[in-house]
Amino acid sequence: xxxxxxxxxxxxxxxxxxxxxxxxxxxxxxxxxxxxxxxxxxxxxxxxxxxxxxxxxxxxxxxxxxxxxxxxxx
Numbered sequence: 001x002x003x004x005x006x007x008x009x010x011x012x013x014x015x016x017x018x019x020x021x022x023x024x025x026x027x028x029x030x031x032x033x034x035x036x037x038x039x040x041x042x043x044x045x046x047x048x049x050x051x052x053x054x055x056x057x058x059x060x061x062x063x064x065x066x067x068x069x070x071x072x073x074x
Contacts, residue, residue, distance in 0.1 A: 001074045005053060006067035008041040014072035015039070023069045032056035039072060 008014060016037050024033070033039070033055050042059060043052040049064040 002071055003074070004068050005039060005041065005051065005062070005070045005072055006064055008039075008072070010041055010043060012074070013038055013040045014074045016070060017073050018071040020069045024066065028060070028062065028066070031058055031060060033060075033070070039070075 002017065003014070005014075016033065016035050016039055018035060019029075019033070037055060040054040041051060042054050045051070050061040051064060051067050052059060052061050053067075054060075
């Protein structure tokens with residue numbers, strides 16, 4: 001089942017399938033946000049932006065618009 005990081009529920013894990021590279025900040029790629037890597041949604045800010053995720057043991061905050069461009073499979 002495919003979706004985006006923005007569509008995950010808190011505590012839900014998924015694997016990154018596809019990235020729109022022109023829309024993803026280079027810093028996310030450098031931190032290991034790459035296809036095949038497991039990602040977990042940790043928390044959402046009160047207005048649902050930013051999202052806090054766990055990737056490769058690191059906690060990252062990403063904007064909702066960026067999370068909507070990262071395709072994941074559950």
